[in-house]
Amino acid sequence: MGNESDPKNRRHALIQMLRLGGLATATTGVGYWLSARSQHPEASEVATFEGHKSIPNDPNLPELVVAHGDDPRLLVRKSLEGLGGIKRFIAQGDVVLIKPNIGWDRTPEQAANTNPQAVAEMVKLCREAGAKRVMVADVSCNEARRCYQRSGIAEAATAEGAEVILPDSRNFKRIDMKRSLGSWQVLEPFLAADKVVNFPIAKNHELAGLTLGMKNWLGIVGGSRNWLHQDIHRSVVDLADFARPALTIIDAYRILVRNGPTGGSLSDVAVTKTLIAATDPVAADSYAAQAFWKLDSSSLPFLKIATDRGLGNKNFAKVRTRFMSLGG
Amino acid sequence: MRPSTLPKLRRISQILFFVLFFVHLFGTEYRGSLKGVTGDIRLPLPYPTIFLLSDPLVALCNALASRALYRGLLWSLTILIPTLFLGRFFCGWICPLGTLNHFVGSLKSEKKRGLKLIESNRYKSWQSIKYYILIVLLVSSLFGGLTLAVMVPISLLERSLTVSILPGLNIAFNAGLDYAFQTNNGVVGFFAQGAQWLLNATMLSFRQPHFRQGFFLGVIFIALLALNLRVTRFWCRALCPLGALLGMVSRWSILGIEKSPASCDDCNRCLLHCQGGDDPIPGAQWRKAECHLCFNCVGDCPTRGIAFKFFPGTSTTRTAPQLQRRKLFTSLAAGLAALPLLRSSTSFSVERNPQLIRPPGSLDEPDFLARCIRCDACMKVCPNNALHPTLTEAGLEGLWSPMLVPRTGYCEPSCTLCGQVCPTGAIWEITAQEKAWLPSATSPNAKPIRLGTAFYDHGRCLPWAMATDCIVCEEWCPTSPKAIYLENAEVTDPLGAKKLVRQPHIDPSRCVGCGACEFACPVKDRPAVYVTSIGESRSRTNQILLQRVTNGSQS
Numbered sequence: 079m080g081n082e083s084d085p086k087n088r089r090h091a092l093i094q095m096l097r098l099g100g101l102a103t104a105t106t107g108v109g110y111w112l113s114a115r116s117q118h119p120e121a122s123e124v125a126t127f128e129g130h131k132s133i134p135n136d137p138n139l140p141e142l143v144v145a146h147g148d149d150p151r152l153l154v155r156k157s158l159e160g161l162g163g164i165k166r167f168i169a170q171g172d173v174v175l176i177k178p179n180i181g182w183d184r185t186p187e188q189a190a191n192t193n194p195q196a197v198a199e200m201v202k203l204c205r206e207a208g209a210k211r212v213m214v215a216d217v218s219c220n221e222a223r224r225c226y227q228r229s230g231i232a233e234a235a236t237a238e239g240a241e242v243i244l245p246d247s248r249n250f251k252r253i254d255m256k257r258s259l260g261s262w263q264v265l266e267p268f269l270a271a272d273k274v275v276n277f278p279i280a281k282n283h284e285l286a287g288l289t290l291g292m293k294n295w296l297g298i299v300g301g302s303r304n305w306l307h308q309d310i311h312r313s314v315v316d317l318a319d320f321a322r323p324a325l326t327i328i329d330a331y332r333i334l335v336r337n338g339p340t341g342g343s344l345s346d347v348a349v350t351k352t353l354i355a356a357t358d359p360v361a362a363d364s365y366a367a368q369a370f371w372k373l374d375s376s377s378l379p380f381l382k383i384a385t386d387r388g389l390g391n392k393n394f395a396k397v398r399t400r401f402m403s404l405g406g
Numbered sequence: 407m408r409p410s411t412l413p414k415l416r417r418i419s420q421i422l423f424f425v426l427f428f429v430h431l432f433g434t435e436y437r438g439s440l441k442g443v444t445g446d447i448r449l450p451l452p453y454p455t456i457f458l459l460s461d462p463l464v465a466l467c468n469a470l471a472s473r474a475l476y477r478g479l480l481w482s483l484t485i486l487i488p489t490l491f492l493g494r495f496f497c498g499w500i501c502p503l504g505t506l507n508h509f510v511g512s513l514k515s516e517k518k519r520g521l522k523l524i525e526s527n528r529y530k531s532w533q534s535i536k537y538y539i540l541i542v543l544l545v546s547s548l549f550g551g552l553t554l555a556v557m558v559p560i561s562l563l564e565r566s567l568t569v570s571i572l573p574g575l576n577i578a579f580n581a582g583l584d585y586a587f588q589t590n591n592g593v594v595g596f597f598a599q600g601a602q603w604l605l606n607a608t609m610l611s612f613r614q615p616h617f618r619q620g621f622f623l624g625v626i627f628i629a630l631l632a633l634n635l636r637v638t639r640f641w642c643r644a645l646c647p648l649g650a651l652l653g654m655v656s657r658w659s660i661l662g663i664e665k666s667p668a669s670c671d672d673c674n675r676c677l678l679h680c681q682g683g684d685d686p687i688p689g690a691q692w693r694k695a696e697c698h699l700c701f702n703c704v705g706d707c708p709t710r711g712i713a714f715k716f717f718p719g720t721s722t723t724r725t726a727p728q729l730q731r732r733k734l735f736t737s738l739a740a741g742l743a744a745l746p747l748l749r750s751s752t753s754f755s756v757e758r759n760p761q762l763i764r765p766p767g768s769l770d771e772p773d774f775l776a777r778c779i780r781c782d783a784c785m786k787v788c789p790n791n792a793l794h795p796t797l798t799e800a801g802l803e804g805l806w807s808p809m810l811v812p813r814t815g816y817c818e819p820s821c822t823l824c825g826q827v828c829p830t831g832a833i834w835e836i837t838a839q840e841k842a843w844l845p846s847a848t849s850p851n852a853k854p855i856r857l858g859t860a861f862y863d864h865g866r867c868l869p870w871a872m873a874t875d876c877i878v879c880e881e882w883c884p885t886s887p888k889a890i891y892l893e894n895a896e897v898t899d900p901l902g903a904k905k906l907v908r909q910p911h912i913d914p915s916r917c918v919g920c921g922a923c924e925f926a927c928p929v930k931d932r933p934a935v936y937v938t939s940i941g942e943s944r945s946r947t948n949q950i951l952l953q954r955v956t957n958g959s960q961s
Contacts, residue, residue, distance in 0.1 A: 247613070309875070342843075344845075
């Protein structure tokens, strides 16, 4: 086309070369910048958790209350009065998590989940004590929505003004739980709460022996928590040590005497109409084991480990206990 | 009435039924309720699969194969009877897949503009393929083969959305929400909260669903939609067996086109937006069996030369589909040959696939395959994401029918939702009491519906192979008494020390095959306990144990 010495052509060529040069420099620059960023992917930072405020010991009040009666709601109310009243545990403006067992797609009569009326009464007490928020949550084993629905807990707790929170995948945070546990997905409402109330149901469990209060803390953990079974007694105590509830209430209105923790048959259930409320979680477990199954730390090693850890006293006869009979 | 009113009304109807379809699709999901329930948990919608129930092709296949009509399929008369009188109004006014094809077909396309567009909308002989597909489907249905029901349009749509499009959107929307929440920006967070509430109330699943072959089925679906960019409503014109059925049925319908060639000035505009490819243009035969009654030709004609009338003059109308005798016989022969050919391979008759665990209430395999239309509504409703489409597990004959994959989800003991939504009775509707996985006060001797039996892989099981405590399987086993029993065993740990562990065993007479043990097994990749279909109560032959007769009843 044009002459090679055409100044217009030469100018075009020069501009073209400058453009290419600029592009080459920019590409090289981006390449070096990206190359400098390269590093082996690290696991994301794991947060820690400082724990909940514990309730100071009061030598004038019992550490363990065992109430017997017909009405699960009255059992909760009276046993809390026996422990010194709800205000001892819940202050005005507190954010409270009540952690029942809502593990299985079972009705209240099948006694695989905590009694819904008892949970509802506890929600009501917390509201009366001025709690800002009362949350009810558990990490179910069976399909969570079915468990929440069929256990009757969602309905009864909502009616008393609780926030019933499903273990949605957004409701977890990875936490270094220390002890021998390491990092796990932990239920956010547990971390968000000022006070936590442990509200399990007493059931047979072939591996742990029984599932009572301390074992209930498996229910704040998500992910492959089944691995914890490989060293269940130590895991249970580590979790209880991590959780530090203000209060433990063991629902023994109905208990699963066999085929736990799922049950299913009414012949697995004994109606024992009892509620155990305690500031000493080890004594509460120990008492329930002895009273309903005649078992002690020789067959339930977690009781001994927990006592040695200083979480409480497995020798419940040595703690200040009050028995209440509410008729029936 | 102005000529453009009819297309407008049609568009409103299409949007309405499209929305209605999604209301029902999103309603085919258990969303939980605050109300405590002692009876069966049911979906709140009375007929969550109403679009499948009112599909005349579903009803016809079902009737041919089972010689009866399953509950709810009478709804199909609400489409079939009006079609007798009016023609294929379903395709133009109601069908949600048709509406989707219509929408994609109306997008601007290089291959369809100007004269090309007009030419592409003339009747083509390949439009008769769908009639041959229909014939193959109906003939093989008569002998209990429903493989081609994968092409039932509502089935295709429900399946593609369930196993692919919606799970994909679920991932995308959640990723978007996560990103929005991570910005920690008040305004963004506020809108994200609102969006999350809205999405949770409608389309987002509580737990991210994943399905086998999700990508594959999604690509097929998107490809079928993309074909509209070449030929408007290619699926509806060439492939849809329901369209073919409705086209055949509309032969004696009383609504038809009346063309007035006198007022025609050959502008060809009646072909511009024709959906069916049925030649509404004067000078050609109007093909009634192809027409979707979209009324675009009426609206587009500048001289009002085209009108739809009851009892029109029929001189320029072709009422029956154009079929060639030789192809007709070929498709009849194909329909006859399909099932024997499919069953010549080793399938359920001689080599049952151990992985083929059917949902609770499923009929025995021949009856199941004679009813399942692969709509995969059962997969949509399963709260545990336990059901997945088969590829080869049920043979090619059973392609995309449901199977339980316990590793992704087990069968919830009291759940019977898959039977509630199954439109054809392949999964027969049962109550939790009939499922009988738990003893009931009213029928203590009811025999449970078993899906299969669990087995241990001793080489992978912790207490069996690694001297380690575990028995999570026993914890989860839902029957009472449990089907997993424990034996104390003294084992040697790696340091040579003696240790006592409890080793699990299965009692096959109690196991219902729910797969909870397999789901919960902490050996994550290939579980140490797994379920296979043996012992499933729907089959007489796929059994292990000798059945003794005592007091006149089997036990």
